[in-house]
Amino acid sequence: MIRPGLRAPSLLLPLLLAACATGAPVTRQVVVPGGQFQAVQGEARFFVRSFLSTGSQQQEVIGARCELVTSLYRIELVTPARAVVPNFGPQSPEVTVACRTPDSAGSASTRIVTRWQQPPGVWGDPFFGPRGGPWGPAWGPGWGPGPWGWSGPGFPVSNYPNINVTLYPTR
Incomplete structure (x- = not known):
């Protein structure tokens, strides 16, 4: 039998663990204005994070300098960041993010995901x-x-998934 006083904390534990798993808080946002393009169907919003690969574990890197590149635009950001870009629906271009720190570098790419x-x-x-x-x-x-x-x-509904860039030592 579970005592009533212990039940509430046991229900909150998974929520607290999930909050810890999301990573560092995102305070930066970069925006690509969509007004300069034709056929824009709104905005796509996603997070860009960087992680240092240390064997079997990954550690989030705060402050990696990154360049987000598509066939239509190019922006610079510092991780972790939220990117707000024009959404062209299923015709949205592939996004590539390349990040560096003084002693590591890495890149990741993704395509738009469309679901009904x-x-x-x-x-x-x-x-x-x-x-x-x-x-x-x-x-x-x-x-x-x-x-x-x-x-x-x-x-x-089309949107980009969040992008996690794995950084590897360059030295």
Whole structure:
């Protein structure tokens, strides 16, 4: 039997461990204005962090100087940082980040990830579609609208994943 006084701290422990696992707080933000481009569909936001590889463990590096490069723009940042860049949907360019410190360097690349977002409260079944099938609304008992049915269209959402650059000693 669990005593009531011990239950709350045991529920908070996973949350505290998850907060520690996220790394150093991000206070810097770099922005690439999207107004200079055509076909911009909003903004993509992601974190850039750098880690020093020390055998089987990685230690976060604060203050690594980095250059974020795509086929459309180039910016400089210091890790950890949040990047806000133009979002061109699935046609967004690949992002490459190269970072250095006085005695280490590394780079990482990523592409945009596009997934289908369903309206809130809708589950997606790949065969029958959301709530009743790809053919439209389902009807329940008495031929009235049932608990199933087509509740709304899905739409694509594109965003870059967070970028973690592993730094290796250069000396």
